[in-house]
Amino acid sequence: MSSNSFGKLFTVTTFGESHGPAIGCVVDGCPPGLPISEEEFRSDLDRRATGKSRHTSQRREADEVEILSGVYEGKTTGTPIALLIRNTDQRSKDYGDIVNTFRPGHADYSYWQKYGIRDPRGGGRSSARETTMRVAAAVIAKKWLAARYGVRVRGYLAQLGDIAASTFDWAAVEQNPFFWPDAAQVPVLEKTMDALRKSGDSVGARVNVVADGVPPGWGEPIYGKLDGDLASALMSINAVKGVEIGDGFAAVTQHGSEHRDEMSMDGFASNHAGGILGGISTGQAVTASIVLKPTSSILIPGHSVNLAGEPAEVVTKGRHDPCVGIRATPIAEAMMALVLMDHALRHRAQCGDVGQITPRIPAERQ
Numbered sequence: 168m169s170s171n172s173f174g175k176l177f178t179v180t181t182f183g184e185s186h187g188p189a190i191g192c193v194v195d196g197c198p199p200g201l202p203i204s205e206e207e208f209r210s211d212l213d214r215r216a217t218g219k220s221r222h223t224s225q226r227r228e229a230d231e232v233e234i235l236s237g238v239y240e241g242k243t244t245g246t247p248i249a250l251l252i253r254n255t256d257q258r259s260k261d262y263g264d265i266v267n268t269f270r271p272g273h274a275d276y277s278y279w280q281k282y283g284i285r286d287p288r289g290g291g292r293s294s295a296r297e298t299t300m301r302v303a304a305a306v307i308a309k310k311w312l313a314a315r316y317g318v319r320v321r322g323y324l325a326q327l328g329d330i331a332a333s334t335f336d337w338a339a340v341e342q343n344p345f346f347w348p349d350a351a352q353v354p355v356l357e358k359t360m361d362a363l364r365k366s367g368d369s370v371g372a373r374v375n376v377v378a379d380g381v382p383p384g385w386g387e388p389i390y391g392k393l394d395g396d397l398a399s400a401l402m403s404i405n406a407v408k409g410v411e412i413g414d415g416f417a418a419v420t421q422h423g424s425e426h427r428d429e430m431s432m433d434g435f436a437s438n439h440a441g442g443i444l445g446g447i448s449t450g451q452a453v454t455a456s457i458v459l460k461p462t463s464s465i466l467i468p469g470h471s472v473n474l475a476g477e478p479a480e481v482v483t484k485g486r487h488d489p490c491v492g493i494r495a496t497p498i499a500e501a502m503m504a505l506v507l508m509d510h511a512l513r514h515r516a517q518c519g520d521v522g523q524i525t526p527r528i529p530a531e532r533q
């Protein structure tokens with residue numbers, strides 16, 4: 168009903184607000200026996216965190232995970248895994264001015280109309296702070312998927328405003344604060360972001376996410392299609408306004424002769440479908456792309472209204488990201504991993520006995 172949980176067999180429930188005492192999640196349905204420690208959350212939480220470069224929000228959270236349950240002697244027990252992260256760097260006075268007004272482009276107005284009450288501090292529940300727990304939950308999913316199936320989920324920033332990546336190199340992605348796949352362009356991004364920050368404005372972005380090693384068979388027609396669940400999960404990320412699977416909207420101008428991915432036992436000739444046909448994985452890389460809108464919290468005054476419906480001018484204070492897309496790569500990876508984990512378990516539950524009845528086509532031409 169209230170939709171703070173998702174997944175059918177690998178279920179994640181998140182809780183907490185940006186300026187509350189803590190945020191957390193409960194991960195239920197994880198298979199027993201997976202080794203996991205608090206230190207293993209560090210890397211992905213740091214990749215997502217604020218304050219890691221001058222190009223993102225300067226809020227500085229330690230993001231230390233406490234495992235409260237579901238792990239015994241370093242291994243998952245099959246019982247609910249509760250994870251907690253305490254908030255330590257809230258600055259709630261920044262939000263005093265918006266207690267009675269709605270920031271344009273924000274969830275303030277829609278939350279208020281729905282619930283009749285909201286926690287305005289740091290955006291409360293609508294804050295991107297909540298995505299921390301998705302990334303934490305996905306550390307478990309990524310580890311299990313890699314150990315059990317060799318699945319690897321990776322993402323990168325493909326476009327920032329009107330700058331698109333010119334060349335592509337996975338090795339470059341983790342070497343700069345943007346998750347950008349072309350090292351030579353990083354100085355251009357830095358200059359662009361410095362100018363943007365000075366102007367007080369924000370910009371949109373595109374993030375691509377790819378899962379290699381997904382075997383054929385994951386996803387459930389009709390209403391649990393892998394692409395349907397991925398679209399829903401990716402769209403649930405704050406500020407996401409568009410999701411594409413495979414070639415996505417580029418398919419509008421393609422012909423069938425171009426779009427279909429021809430097959431031979433040497434491998435698939437292309438991957439326009441994004442590794443999913445009929446809602447079920449084909450064994451090719453699962454590919455998705457998301458568009459994040461420009462951050463609504465900007466320093467440029469904007470027109471709005473107050474609770475009484477009177478005109479009001481709003482200037483957002485706080486420590487905001489001039490481009491939320493810069494920190495979105497680990498979040499997109501997390502949502503992809505969580506959906507894949509859920510579908511891996513669902514496939515195993517219903518079709519685990521089918522086995523491999525026909526030779527598998529290699530993901531790419533050999």
Ligand code: EPS
Nearest residue numbers: 217224226289290294295296485486487
């Ligand atoms: C956010 C506003 C900022 C960001 C926050 C997301 O909050 P504050 O004004 O309290 O600094 O820092 O991001 C995080 C804290 C995080 O961990 O991602 C928003 O409005 O979504």
